[in-house]
Structures are given as structure tokens and as C-alpha cells.
Amino acid sequence: MSLLEVVDYSLAFDGFEGTHQVLDAIDLAVDVGETVGLVGETGCGKSVLAKSLLKLNDIPPARILSGSIRFDGRDLLALDETALRAIRGGGIAMIFQDPMTFLNPVFSIGDQMAEVIRARDRADNRKRGARDVRAAAAALLAAVRLPDAAALLDRYPHELSGGMRQRVLIAMALAGHARLLVADEPTTALDVTIQSQVLALLADLVAAQGLTLLLISHDLGVIGALCRRIVVMYAGTIVEDAPAAQLFDRPLHPYTQGLLAAVPDIGRPERRLAGIPGSIPNLLAPPAGCRFHPRCPLAIERCRRERPALRRIAAGQRVACHLAEPV
Amino acid sequence: MTVASPDVAARLARLRVEHAGAIRQARLFVWTFARSASAMVGLVLVLAFLVLAAGGPSIVPYPDDATGAMNLAARLQPPSGAHWFGTDEMGNDILTRVVVGTRTSLWVGLIITGVAALIGVPLGVAAGYLGGAVRQVIMRVTDVFLSVPGLVLAIAIVAALGSGVLNGVIALSLVWWPGYVRLIEAKTLTIKHEPFVEAARAVGASRRRILFIHLLPNCFSPLIVKMSMDMGLAILAAASLGFIGLGAKPPAPEWGAMISVARTYMPTWWWYAFFPGLFIYLTVLGFNLFGDGLRDVLDPRASRS
Amino acid sequence: MTALVEAVGLTKHYAVRHGWRRHGALRAVDGIDLTVPEGAAVGLVGESGCGKSTVARLLLRLVEPTAGTVRFAGRDITGLDELGLRPLRREMQLIFQNPHAALNPRRTLFASIAEPLVIQAGLGGAALRARVEHLMDDVGLPAQFLWRYPHELSGGQKQRVCIARALALEPRLVILDEPTSALDVSVQAQILAFLAELRARRGLTYLLISHNLAVVRQVCDEVAVMYLGRIVEHGPVAEVFAAPRHPYTRALLAAVLPPRAGALPTVALAGDPPSALELSRGCRFAPRCPLAEPVCRPTDPALDPVSHDHRVACLLARRAPASPSTA
Numbered sequence: 001m002s003l004l005e006v007v008d009y010s011l012a013f014d015g016f017e018g019t020h021q022v023l024d025a026i027d028l029a030v031d032v033g034e035t036v037g038l039v040g041e042t043g044c045g046k047s048v049l050a051k052s053l054l055k056l057n058d059i060p061p062a063r064i065l066s067g068s069i070r071f072d073g074r075d076l077l078a079l080d081e082t083a084l085r086a087i088r089g090g091g092i093a094m095i096f097q098d099p100m101t102f103l104n105p106v107f108s109i110g111d112q113m114a115e116v117i118r119a120r121d122r123a124d125n126r127k128r129g130a131r132d133v134r135a136a137a138a139a140l141l142a143a144v145r146l147p148d149a150a151a152l153l154d155r156y157p158h159e160l161s162g163g164m165r166q167r168v169l170i171a172m173a174l175a176g177h178a179r180l181l182v183a184d185e186p187t188t189a190l191d192v193t194i195q196s197q198v199l200a201l202l203a204d205l206v207a208a209q210g211l212t213l214l215l216i217s218h219d220l221g222v223i224g225a226l227c228r229r230i231v232v233m234y235a236g237t238i239v240e241d242a243p244a245a246q247l248f249d250r251p252l253h254p255y256t257q258g259l260l261a262a263v264p265d266i267g268r269p270e271r272r273l274a275g276i277p278g279s280i281p282n283l284l285a286p287p288a289g290c291r292f293h294p295r296c297p298l299a300i301e302r303c304r305r306e307r308p309a310l311r312r313i314a315a316g317q318r319v320a321c322h323l324a325e326p327v
Numbered sequence: 328m329t330v331a332s333p334d335v336a337a338r339l340a341r342l343r344v345e346h347a348g349a350i351r352q353a354r355l356f357v358w359t360f361a362r363s364a365s366a367m368v369g370l371v372l373v374l375a376f377l378v379l380a381a382g383g384p385s386i387v388p389y390p391d392d393a394t395g396a397m398n399l400a401a402r403l404q405p406p407s408g409a410h411w412f413g414t415d416e417m418g419n420d421i422l423t424r425v426v427v428g429t430r431t432s433l434w435v436g437l438i439i440t441g442v443a444a445l446i447g448v449p450l451g452v453a454a455g456y457l458g459g460a461v462r463q464v465i466m467r468v469t470d471v472f473l474s475v476p477g478l479v480l481a482i483a484i485v486a487a488l489g490s491g492v493l494n495g496v497i498a499l500s501l502v503w504w505p506g507y508v509r510l511i512e513a514k515t516l517t518i519k520h521e522p523f524v525e526a527a528r529a530v531g532a533s534r535r536r537i538l539f540i541h542l543l544p545n546c547f548s549p550l551i552v553k554m555s556m557d558m559g560l561a562i563l564a565a566a567s568l569g570f571i572g573l574g575a576k577p578p579a580p581e582w583g584a585m586i587s588v589a590r591t592y593m594p595t596w597w598w599y600a601f602f603p604g605l606f607i608y609l610t611v612l613g614f615n616l617f618g619d620g621l622r623d624v625l626d627p628r629a630s631r632s
Numbered sequence: 633m634t635a636l637v638e639a640v641g642l643t644k645h646y647a648v649r650h651g652w653r654r655h656g657a658l659r660a661v662d663g664i665d666l667t668v669p670e671g672a673a674v675g676l677v678g679e680s681g682c683g684k685s686t687v688a689r690l691l692l693r694l695v696e697p698t699a700g701t702v703r704f705a706g707r708d709i710t711g712l713d714e715l716g717l718r719p720l721r722r723e724m725q726l727i728f729q730n731p732h733a734a735l736n737p738r739r740t741l742f743a744s745i746a747e748p749l750v751i752q753a754g755l756g757g758a759a760l761r762a763r764v765e766h767l768m769d770d771v772g773l774p775a776q777f778l779w780r781y782p783h784e785l786s787g788g789q790k791q792r793v794c795i796a797r798a799l800a801l802e803p804r805l806v807i808l809d810e811p812t813s814a815l816d817v818s819v820q821a822q823i824l825a826f827l828a829e830l831r832a833r834r835g836l837t838y839l840l841i842s843h844n845l846a847v848v849r850q851v852c853d854e855v856a857v858m859y860l861g862r863i864v865e866h867g868p869v870a871e872v873f874a875a876p877r878h879p880y881t882r883a884l885l886a887a888v889l890p891p892r893a894g895a896l897p898t899v900a901l902a903g904d905p906p907s908a909l910e911l912s913r914g915c916r917f918a919p920r921c922p923l924a925e926p927v928c929r930p931t932d933p934a935l936d937p938v939s940h941d942h943r944v945a946c947l948l949a950r951r952a953p954a955s956p957s958t959a
Contacts, residue, residue: 161904224893
């Protein structure tokens with residue numbers, strides 16, 4: 001059974017100029033132990049989708065138009081605040097680009113870790129003394145390879161570097177025994193050498209603890225490094241969903257092809273980069289039919305009229321394009 | 328007329344194109360503002376007080392009562408059809424006096440915030456933009472002023488100058504500016520390091536050009552917000568001076584001075600103090616809500632935490 | 633090729649104060665020598681806080697150097713005041729990382745693009761308008777955008793406006809400070825192609841500051857690598873990237889994630905870079921260097937040539953033969 005199941009989920013934002021169709025009929029299932037990458041450019045809706053998993057989008061201005069989100073068999077959209085809080089602490093953990101938004105500047109790292117650990121203990125009907133909780137916190141910090149974990153417990157978030165803060169958040173996710181880790185651009189704000197440390201850590205945790213990972217990034221390199229499966233989003237729709245190696249070797253959607261042709265590759269400097277002409281559509285009035293058709297070099301009449309369904313084309317590969325042929 | 332109209336139409340069309348951005352922005356402002364119920368309440372209150380101040384003596388039922396007539400037969404009457412807000416100890420119509428007092432209060436508020444901004448903005452910009460010793464001197468003097476309660480300092484100044492509306496306004500203006508220095512200095516410091524200022528320097532813009540084209544216009548939003556919120560507070564402060572007998576003197580129709588006399592008639596003749604008090608309350612509330620709404624429109628980053 | 637810009641011993645120290653007391657200096661840029669040949673594209677790479685953006689501002693004389701000289705087209709411009717610099721400002725321009733912050737939010741795009749022409753050429757009226765419209769056309773934007781405000785444009789469009797403003801005075805040198813790192817990859821590819829075309833057409837000289845080594849590989853002829861205020865390696869980009877001699881350059885290259893599946897980065901460096909406030913004696917990279925030997929601690933290595941156009945600041949690089957790339 002899938003751990004996470006998003007079915008026909010559509011979300012809109014009401015604004016000054018009208019209604020933005022931000023997510024359109026999203027279909028996505030993530031199995032236990034999978035590492036799935038969600039990739040796309042600004043405004044494609046990948047972060048909105050990630051927040052939707054924890055109902056973190058404010059309603060209004062957001063409005064759910066259709067669909068359901070199930071986590072571990074439970075309908076998340078039907079849960080009340082209390083039940084959601086339990087899921088946010090325990091079932092699904094989220095880490096963001098800027099860890100400071102999720103660390104309270106006035107409490108020490110140890111206090112904030114202890115809070116998560118105690119919440120988990122309450123859920124498990126377990127009682128521990130302050131010293132045991134502290135030891136557990138230190139052990140978790142050591143597990144995310146933070147040096148000198150015991151001393152770190154008494155430090156405050158602002159005394160830590162960006163890479164260290166991101167690790168503290170990962171440690172908190174571990175403390176809550178999260179089954180699904182949603183990481184939204186976790187290394188975008190970090191330097192490359194620190195990025196490799198954090199990515200290597202995430203890879204090890206996924207392998208060692210059986211964590212399910214949904215990684216959101218604009219960087220195909222980061223996604224490729226960690227994820228076995230890649231989901232490509234464009235203008236609020238999923239355009240392609242494929243095993244990572246297959247997606248890089250044989251992208252079937254014209255947008256995925258365009259995206260790959262635009263990424264500079266340090267190993268292939270002779271390759272000329274090609275941008276995708278035009279710009280992302282205005283989601284107030286998204287293009288009829290396929291949302292990519294105004295920028296698509298292959299578009300035919302049918303693309304202008306008819307919205308392509310996300311079809312299974314090859315083993316494990318789904319594509320939303322009228323022109324994609326089974327291989 | 329018929330000859331000129333195509334030309335006028337063309338010019339209008341061109342204006343519409345060249346100001347399309349500004350027009351869209353204005354529509355967004357109106358939309359954002361109108362979505363907030365409290366901002367609209369503030370706007371209605373502020374507009375109502377502006378109408379009352381503009382109308383003044385010409386719209387009140389008993390214009391003669393404004394300057395203090397004597398009609399002892401009708402003294403201290405409760406609110407009625409003839410006197411909606413009742414009458415005072417001289418038999419003057421309180422509605423008349425409160426409405427006429429609106430003009431004084433708005434003027435007082437406008438002058439105090441205006442003078443404070445005129446003093447505070449140049450000092451704030453100088454401190455933020457020039458930095459160094461200039462900034463140290465300006466900010467330390469500002470700190471000294473901020474460390475003394477404004478109203479107490481104003482009372483001391485009025486005591487030295489002698490009481491009266493004008494002296495009250497002068498005193499309050501002199502203690503009101505430090506907040507503006509703080510605000511503008513902080514704003515200037517942030518804007519000074521924005522890349523667009525660096526870009527202007529990189530093309531050889533003079534200091535004067537950076538100041539007037541890049542720094543000051545970007546300080547306007549928070550300035551307007553602060554001024555509209557301060558209007559209410561300045562009116563309250565002026566009324567306080569009137570209340571302790573250092574501002575306007577009875578029988579001048581000033582709200583603070585009216586309450587000052589009226590408090591001896593509490594609680595039996597409650598309406599005498601109640602209605603001037605209500606007007607003070609509504610102006611302060613109105614300007615605060617209005618300013619809050621303006622902030623949501625002009626300075627969205629400040630209100631979103 | 634003659635040098636268009638030449639920095640010798642360029643240094644910028646910031647005094648660090650707590651209240652009134654001076655607490656030492658932050659050595660943002662610490663005695664660097666850098667030459668940008670006329671017509672070349674030189675990349676300046678390094679992680680955040682290494683001082684690369686300060687170098688750009690020192691070369692443009694937007695920041696006062698603590699020591700050292702800057703020569704532009706053979707002329708010493710270190711001592712010039714704002715008035716003396718004004719004619720030189722036509723020759724050298726800067727493009728910023730965040731195009732949104734680089735445009736005054738209260739001014740129309742026309743006013744922003746016109747500014748250099750008003751200041752430097754005293755243009756006005758119809759001549760100014762024609763010139764600005766021509767520039768808009770040059771960067772591929774429709775003329776009706778001129779009357780819009782920055783927030784109404786997409787990131788890529790705003791960066792084009794910034795390029796138009798920088799080109800208005802027909803400069804010889806353009807310093808690009810992370811010009812595409814705030815943009816999506818499909819837009820990045822468009823802007824990079826456009827910048828390459830401009831350089832070919834107008835014979836521009838570029839100094840490209842970037843943390844993205846793949847972009848530098850694509851655009852530049854030469855690359856200089858900075859670490860904590862010093863240049864540690866400088867040479868032809870193909871040679872440096874194929875056979876890096878400095879251990880830090882190697883670590884940076886190892887951290888690059890190519891757009892491919894399963895390319896998990898090797899963690900070449902542990903820990904965070906030290907703050908520029910607490911620099912160790914000797915080689916600054918020694919505390920993190922996997923190869924450091926006792927000799928590295930007391931000796932500060934100079935940027936010495938290892939071949940005729942390749943220089944490295946490492947005591948070990950000259951001793952050992954170049955090892956193959958780890959990237």
C-alpha cells in the first residue's frame with residue numbers, strides 16, 4: 001500500500017486579479033521506502049503541493065477544488081487540527097530551505113529537541129526523566145553527524161551555521177519517528193561543500209532507517225543524487241513521472257527535455273545550452289489544453305484543445321503528453 | 328472642442344499607456360484596503376471628521392454657542408431632540424461645540440505631525456545616509472529626547488511659554504519628532520545597502536540624486552503610515568494639555584478643555600463629558616485603523632510577520 | 633591581450649566593533665592580485681563569505697580598499713574621488729544577483745534604464761526615449777514594458793532590464809555578480825546565451841562571479857578560485873577544472889552535482905569554513921585540508937606559477953605532480 005496517496009488534488013488561490021489555478025488534478029503515490037524527487041521551476045506548484053501534505057496553506061486565500069490526500073490510509077483533508085498536529089510531529093516531518101523559520105530563536109537546541117522527544121513519548125505512552133531526554137537528544141544530534149553533540153544542546157539557533165541548523169531539523173524529524181520526510185529545497189541556501197555533507201547524510205538516513213523521502217528541488221543535480229524516482233511539475237500539473245535513470249536518459253515530455261537541455265553540465269562543457277522560449281503561463285488564465293503548449297516546439301492542434309492525461313507509457317514511466325509514444 | 332478632441336483623446340491614450348503600471352498599482356491598493364473591514368471603518372471615521380471639520384460652524388444647529396454664549400435657562404439639559412448631545416453649564420449646545428472643536432483638533436494634529444516630520448525626516452536621512460559622527464550625534468540627541476516622557480516635556484515647555492493652543496502645539500511639535508528620526512534613519516540604513524542604490528552609484532549618480540530619487544521616495548510609505556497613526560495620538564496629547572488647563576482655554580470649543588470643565592459635573596450630568604470624550608476616542612480610533620489599513624497596503628512586509 | 637583591469641595587493645578589512653570598542657578586523661579580501669585581460673571572460677568562484685562579491689565592488693571602486701591598487705586600462709584609479717570616477721563609470725558596469733532588488737521599486741523601467749543616460753550623456757526628451765526603446769529591443773523586451781514597475785515582470789525579464797541598463801553606456805567591462813543564481817534553469821540558459829552573444833558582438837570583457845562551477849565552465853576562459861579572502865588557484869578554465877592543483881579546488885569540483893541519476897557527491901570536506909574573523913596562521917585552508925602537513929600551519933603560501941598561466945597557492949601542489957581530477 002502506498003504511504004502517501006494524492007488523488008486528483010486541485011488547489012486555487014484567490015487574489016486581487018482573480019483565482020490562480022495553482023495545482024491542477026495532481027495524482028501522486030509514494031510507497032514506503034521510496035525516494036521521490038519533485039522537480040520544477042518557480043511557480044510550478046511544487047512547494048504548494050508539499051505544504052498541502054500538512055495542510056499548511058492558509059485557507060483562504062487557498063481553496064481546495066477537488067481531490068484527496070491520504071497518508072497511511074487516513075484522509076488528511078478530513079482531519080481536525082489536533083489530529084493534524086499529531087501527524088505533523090510524528091507521521092510526516094518537513095524541512096525547509098531556511099531552517100530558521102522552524103527553530104525558535106529564544107530556546108536552546110536542547111530545549112527544542114526535548115519538546116519533540118517528549119511529544120513523541122506522550123504519543124507512545126512512555127515516561128522519561130529530564131536526563132534521559134537530554135541523552136536521547138544528544139544521541140540524535142550525533143546521529144546527524146553534528147560534532148560535539150552534548151555541548152550543542154546548550155547553544156541557540158543563531159550560533160549555528162546554516163548546515164548545522166539543517167541537521168538539527170533533520171534530527172528533530174528523527175526524534176518524532178517521522179515515516180515520511182518532506183524536504184523542500186533543503187540545501188539551496190547552503191554552500192556546495194556543505195550541501196554534499198547534508199545530502200550524504202540524508203542518503204544514509206534513508207538507507208539505514210527506511211525513511212521515505214519526498215525531496216523538492218529546482219536542482220536536477222540534487223534530485224538525481226538522492227532520488228530513485230523523479231516527478232516533473234510544470235504550471236501546477238505533473239507532466240512526467242519516471243525512474244531517475246530513465247528520466248535523465250530518455251525524457252519523454254517536451255518540457256522535461258527542455259529542462260535537461262537547459263542545465264549546464266560541468267562534464268560536458270562543449271554542449272550548447274538551450275533555454276525554453278517564452279515564460280511560465282499566468283495561472284489566472286492557464287492555457288487551455290496542455291498547459292505547456294504555448295512553449296512547446298512540438299505542439300499540434302490537439303494540444304491546444306485537450307488536456308493530456310498522465311498516461312503510463314513505459315515501465316514505471318507516466319507522461320502527460322498527447323505525442324508520447326509507448327517505447 | 329471638436330477640433331481638439333482627437334488630440335486630447337490621443338494624449339489621454341498615451342497617458343494611460345505610460346501610467347498603466349501606476350493605475351494597476353492604485354487599483355491593487357484600493358482592493359487591498361477595501362478588503363479589510365477595520366481599515367474601512369477607519370476611513371469612514373476619518374472622512375466623517377474631515378467633513379465635520381470642513382463644515383464647522385456652518386453646519387451646526389446653534390452656531391452662536393460655539394464661542395460661548397450664555398443661555399442659563401437651558402443649562403445642563405440632557406440629550407433631547409433639540410439638543411442631541413445635551414447642553415453645558417452655560418446652556419450651550421454640546422453637539423455644536425464638539426463639532427466646531429473638530430476643526431481645532433484636526434489642525435492641531437496635522438501641525439504637530441507635520442512639524443515633527445519636517446524636523447525628523449531630514450535628521451533621520453542625514454543620520455542614516457551620512458553615518459559616522461553625524462549619525463552618532465543625531466541619534467544620541469534623539470535618544471535623550473526619547474528617554475523623557477513626551478507629554479511631561481511638553482508640559483514643561485508650555486509652562487515656560489505660557490498656556491494656550493498655539494503654545495501647546497509648539498510644545499508638542501518639539502517633543503514629537505524623535506520617533507520620525509528613528510523611523511527614517513532605520514529605513515535609510517536598509518535602503519542605502521539595496522542593490523538599486525549601488526546600481527545608481529555604479530553609473531555615477533551624485534549623492535543628491537541618490538538621496539532624492541532613490542532614498543526619499545522609498546521612505547514615503549512608512550512615513551505616511553506613521554503620520555496617519557500619529558494624527559490620533561497628537562490629537563489626544565493636545566486634548567490632554569487642554570484638560571490640565573495648559574492648552575486651549577474655556578470657553579474655546581476644544582475637546583480637552585471641555586472635559587476639563589465637565590469633570591466637575593460628573594456623574595449626574597454625564598453627557599457633558601461623555602460626548603467630547605467620545606469624539607476624542609473616535610478620532611484616535613479612526614486614525615489608528617486608517618493607518619493600520621494604509622500599512623497593509625503600502626508596506627505589506629511590515630504587517631506580515 | 634592587455635590587461636583591462638588589474639588589482640595588486642587588493643585588501644579590504646572591516647573593523648568589527650562591539651559598541652565603541654574595536655574588536656579586530658574581518659579580513660574580507662586579503663591582498664589579492666587579479667588581472668582581467670581585455671576581451672576575456674574570467675570567472676571568480678568560491679563559497680559564500682570568501683570575499684568574491686567584495687572583490688567586484690573593490691574593482692568598481694564602490695567600496696574603498698584598505699590597501700592595494702586597482703588599475704583600469706593602464707591607469708591607476710585607486711586614488712580617484714567620486715567626481716574623478718564618474719567618466720570611468722561609463723566603461724565598467726555591474727550586474728547583480730537579484731534583479732528584483734537591483735531596480736528601484738518606485739520607478740518605472742523606463743526611468744531605471746534611462747538613469748545612466750541622463751547622468752552620463754545628459755540625454756532627454758525624444759532622443760532619450762528613442763535610445764531607451766532601442767536598448768529594450770536589444771535585450772529582447774517589448775517597448776510597452778517600459779511603463780511598468782519591476783514587480784510586474786518575471787525574474788528573467790527583470791535581469792534583461794538590468795542588462796539593458798548596464799549596456800546603456802556601452803561599457804568595456806561588465807562584472808556579473810551571480811547573474812543567474814536567482815533565476816530558473818530554463819531562463820538561466822536564455823540569459824547565459826544572451827550574455828555570450830553580447831560579448832561576441834560587442835567585444836566585452838566579463839568578470840563572472842559565481843558559486844556555480846558548471847556556469848563558469850560554460851561562460852569563462854579563465855577561472856580564479858577564492859577561499860577566505862585569498863585567491864588559491866588561477867588559470868585557464870579547462871586546465872583548472874580538468875587538473876585542479878589546489879585541494880580546495882578539488883573539493884569544490886567534487887561537490888558539483890551533474891544532472892545525472894545516482895551521482896551522490898563524495899564528501900570531500902568536513903565541517904564548516906572558519907569565519908574570516910578567526911583566521912589561522914599559515915595556510916587558511918590547512919584546518920580543513922585533507923592533505924595538510926605540519927609545514928602548512930606556519931607557512932602562508934603565495935600564489936605561485938605551476939605553468940606559464942596557471943598559479944596555485946599551495947605548498948604541496950608544487951611538490952607533488954598534478955593528480956587526476958576527482959570530479
